[in-house]
Amino acid sequence: MPELPEVETIKNILANHVLKKTISSLKIINRNTIDGDVSTFVNSLIGKTIIDLKRIGKFLIFHLNDEMILISHLRMEGKYFYYQQDQEQYDKHACVIFYFDDGSVLEYNDTRKFGIMKVDKSAEYLRHPPLSKLGPEPFNVGDTNALFAKMKRKSIPIKVLLLDQSFLSGLGNIYVDEVLYLTRIHPETPAKMLSDEQLKSIVDTSVDVLKMAIDSGGSTIRSYHPSQGIDGGFQTKLNAYGRQYLPCQRCNHEMRKIFVGGRGTTFCPNCQKNSSLPYVLGITGPIGSGKSSATAFFKDRGYLTISGDTIVSQLYQNKDVQKEIIKLFGEEVITSTLDINKNLIIATIIADPNKKRRLEKLLHPRVEQSVLELIKKTNKDHRIAVEMPLLFESKIADYCDETLYVDIKKDIQKERLAHRRLPVEISLALNAGFDAKHNKEKATYIVDNSSTLDALYNKLQKIIG
Ligand SMILES: [Zn+2]
Known part of the structure; x- marks a missing residue:
């Protein structure tokens, strides 16, 4: 699943290809990819030029002229493929095709079809769901004391809280496991048991991990490959995710996989003791x-x-x-x-x-x-x-x-x-x-x-x- 660093990488690669291009037509193959009315979606985009491409959390934000915004969330398996010219045939998982006025084409492809796209006005999109529900990214938490106070009211496991994008946005399963490994915190520790020092270390480590992952182009995990053949190199640097049964890089103890809030979670039982237990x-x-x-x-x-x-x-x-x-x-x-x-x-x-x-x-x-x-x-x-x-x-x-x-x-x-x-x-x-x-x-x-x-x-x- 693409996480924040992968979406950042996709954004950078896509920007090279689609900026300043005008959408001449669209083909909606999978209606469910579109959040809202399909004809409104199509009519809002035809004739619009992509003037900027940004990322908020795991959302791609296409800024168009006439103060229009296209929001794209890749969810599990969403990918973009760019072509210089129209193809005779598109993949069976193609969901939406954007045709540009210079003849080039952008295909949104989604094998699981969980990804969504939505159009909105630039003055309003941040006030509407899903973006209105997003918490700050670790890069710009703002008032840390307010965030920590909010986190400390929660008795749910810290892993579950960090996956909740309304608290902190941009950390998915892979990076939460990595951050908890590096901060030596057991994923099942109730959030309210953590000290301010530990919470600060979670935020600081999240910034380091995400920055490093962005620099490496993200992780290439199972389904995810950044477009244009650039593979994320961060996977080899991961200490937790995918290392079940392998020795801990820190202490050699065998890494374990458990399920926390229904999500597979890899950790070292020796370095990450649950401090809430006797x-x-x-x-x-x-x-x-x-x-x-x-x-x-x-x-x-x-x-x-x-x-x-x-x-x-x-x-x-x-x-x-x-x-x-x-x-x-x-x-x-x-x-x-x-x-x-x-x-x-x-x-x-x-x-x-x-x-x-x-x-x-x-x-x-x-x-x-x-x-x-x-x-x-x-x-x-x-x-x-x-x-x-x-x-x-x-x-x-x-x-x-x-x-x-x-x-x-x-x-x-x-x-x-x-x-x-x-x-x-x-x-x-x-x-x-x-x-x-x-x-x-x-x-x-x-x-x-x-x-x-x-x-x-x-x-x-x-x-x-
Ligand atoms: Zn260990």
Whole structure:
């Protein structure tokens, strides 16, 4: 989708071709491109000369003689093609054709047909929608305090607010992601949680990013190509958009894509922490290492604690989940007391890795969702400890400010597992997919729990200081 820098580039290229030209006739192929009455549109333009071409936000503004204005909004896929002379045939997506008195032709082409054109009077067009609804561009915000005060009354995510053109105009999806990446702000942060300093940095960074993009001729993203074969070179400089799964250019953490207000949003979960959320400590480690003991330590010190295993037990009570479990393991997985027969599940998944994967696919997203809901509804002043065996394999790791790996020596692990309900070899088989090396590399803290509970607590006490 063309954004402000692309529209600026298109404006500059078009200006070279159409300025001082007089429209001798018009062909309207797609009536819906025209906002308003088609014959009024055509009659207002025939015989008019293009005397200037400007851009406001993402709108192209053709200034014509007789104080007429032609407004063009390209929306998703609108493009202009210029020809020295009339063509025998135009593309099937051609919507409007302008014929100039020197024989040259301008084609407005729009595969999605969302773009619009409108005529208005130069004295009035700024007072009429859509331009009357546009907020200032980052280049000329004017009274920043007034803008910040307005932004701070909004509890919607900052990403959604920046896309709202009535607040600040000209930033679309690509550049909002870039600006939030550069300012290290999580896209879901409620606007009202941001400080004046952060808002100022958003405006200043928007100016830098848009200027750089204009200098490079805009970004060439999927559908968009500036006309006349000039490709925007800014895409290669983007840090956020299009970089899902790639390492963050700043910290090497894998970039993530989420949906904010229905729009795909790429960000670095490590550099762009959501400052409106409470502190989260993730606790992980192999089976029998004492994750629960560590979690209990933090609970005693006022942390709100969340256990992945407890959530799984709760999910087993959920009727919809039970239906899916029956599909996977058969009716016999439900006991006479209407509970889930966990022993049957354990025996089945140890023997059948495919069933294990399918069970994980069923449970993991639901566990993640439950944990995230708990984190998001907790007041920012609280601290949370989340205990999860597969923490680093889940999205929850993105929400952790710090992580703790509870380690244990192999022989001690076996000793401790021997006191549990399940046979040791079954416990170890269940833990087989746990990648200790990978987890240790990612953890903020590693604490060995091969000794006594007191020793563990002493080590944890040192961590929280
Ligand atoms: Zn990063």
